[in-house]
Amino acid sequence: MTGKISGAAKGTMQESRLKHSVDVISQVYYLVIGFEVNGGKETFFCGKTKISRGQDVLETTTCVHDIDKGDYGHAFFYTSDNSGRVINFFSFGPAGFFPDKVSDPQNPSRKDYAESRPSTASYRITELTKMFRFVISKEMTEQISLQIGKFIAEKRPYAVWKNSTCASEARSVLSKAGVKTPNGSSQVNAPFLGTIGMSSNFDWYNFVNPYMWYRQMEEKYGYPIEFLSPKAGVDYNRKELYFERRGNVNESLRKEYIWILKKGDKDPLIYFRKAASPVVLHGKF
Numbered sequence: 001m002t003g004k005i006s007g008a009a010k011g012t013m014q015e016s017r018l019k020h021s022v023d024v025i026s027q028v029y030y031l032v033i034g035f036e037v038n039g040g041k042e043t044f045f046c047g048k049t050k051i052s053r054g055q056d057v058l059e060t061t062t063c064v065h066d067i068d069k070g071d072y073g074h075a076f077f078y079t080s081d082n083s084g085r086v087i088n089f090f091s092f093g094p095a096g097f098f099p100d101k102v103s104d105p106q107n108p109s110r111k112d113y114a115e116s117r118p119s120t121a122s123y124r125i126t127e128l129t130k131m132f133r134f135v136i137s138k139e140m141t142e143q144i145s146l147q148i149g150k151f152i153a154e155k156r157p158y159a160v161w162k163n164s165t166c167a168s169e170a171r172s173v174l175s176k177a178g179v180k181t182p183n184g185s186s187q188v189n190a191p192f193l194g195t196i197g198m199s200s201n202f203d204w205y206n207f208v209n210p211y212m213w214y215r216q217m218e219e220k221y222g223y224p225i226e227f228l229s230p231k232a233g234v235d236y237n238r239k240e241l242y243f244e245r246r247g248n249v250n251e252s253l254r255k256e257y258i259w260i261l262k263k264g265d266k267d268p269l270i271y272f273r274k275a276a277s278p279v280v281l282h283g284k285f
Helices: 007-019 110-114 138-154 166-176 191-197 210-221 236-242
Strands: 029-036 044-053 056-066 074-081 086-090 129-136 185-189 204-208 225-227 243-246 249-253
Touching: 029 138, 029 166, 029 210, 044 210, 056 210, 074 138, 074 166, 074 210, 086 138, 129 138, 129 210, 138 166, 166 204, 166 210, 185 210, 236 243
Parallel strands: 056 185
Antiparallel strands: 029 074, 029 129, 044 056, 074 086, 129 225, 185 204, 243 249
16 A cells, blocks of 8 residues: 555545634724713804915914813724724713812812713713714734723823813723824913913813814714714614604603613624614724
């Protein structure tokens, strides 16, 4: 008997290997950056302004987030994989008040809301959200997990007056993990902050904020995915059913549709697609 294998035998072995082979599906990781930016023109507006530079007059676009008259907005993000499970959720926001920094606990003023406050990285989502969805690497996903852990360990207070807020901290965590997004910075009108910062120049200044970050993301990546709530039966085409309403205006989600995520939860954009406008990918980091 020779050591050679006949053609027929070769074919049998190849067929046998194919029958017992296992398809390997590559792991895919996602980053979803979300925004609650449902305020009107009184909250955020942009206009042309002229700037003098020597003998030259330049025209530029200036945007203003007016938290004195309008809505604060909110920004958050989560990561997941193609198994459909959430890996991380980061939603930085206030969690009550420090007793020595609130004038009346039963009736806080706008100034009180802007003071340093206890914080959480699992702030609830209470409105219609607008989301941008990206593919990211395993290494980037791990870095995001690491940076979230470091941030939480710092126990940083939520403080509007020094721009330690939802958008600025979410963007900072992503940046430290290697995810580069637009700067998210525009003028903010908040005259009540002057009494906190002890400066008469605090009325107008540049802060990272949800409205500007969202505007820049939309300009760069196109129209977002609109999403209601990761609850069974929610239908995007019947969105009026899920909100507390004032006249013809959808305000916050009804109590039973307010949501947060945690590790291991179902990815809203995989398991609850009916609660969203068409789900698309906006790019890859």
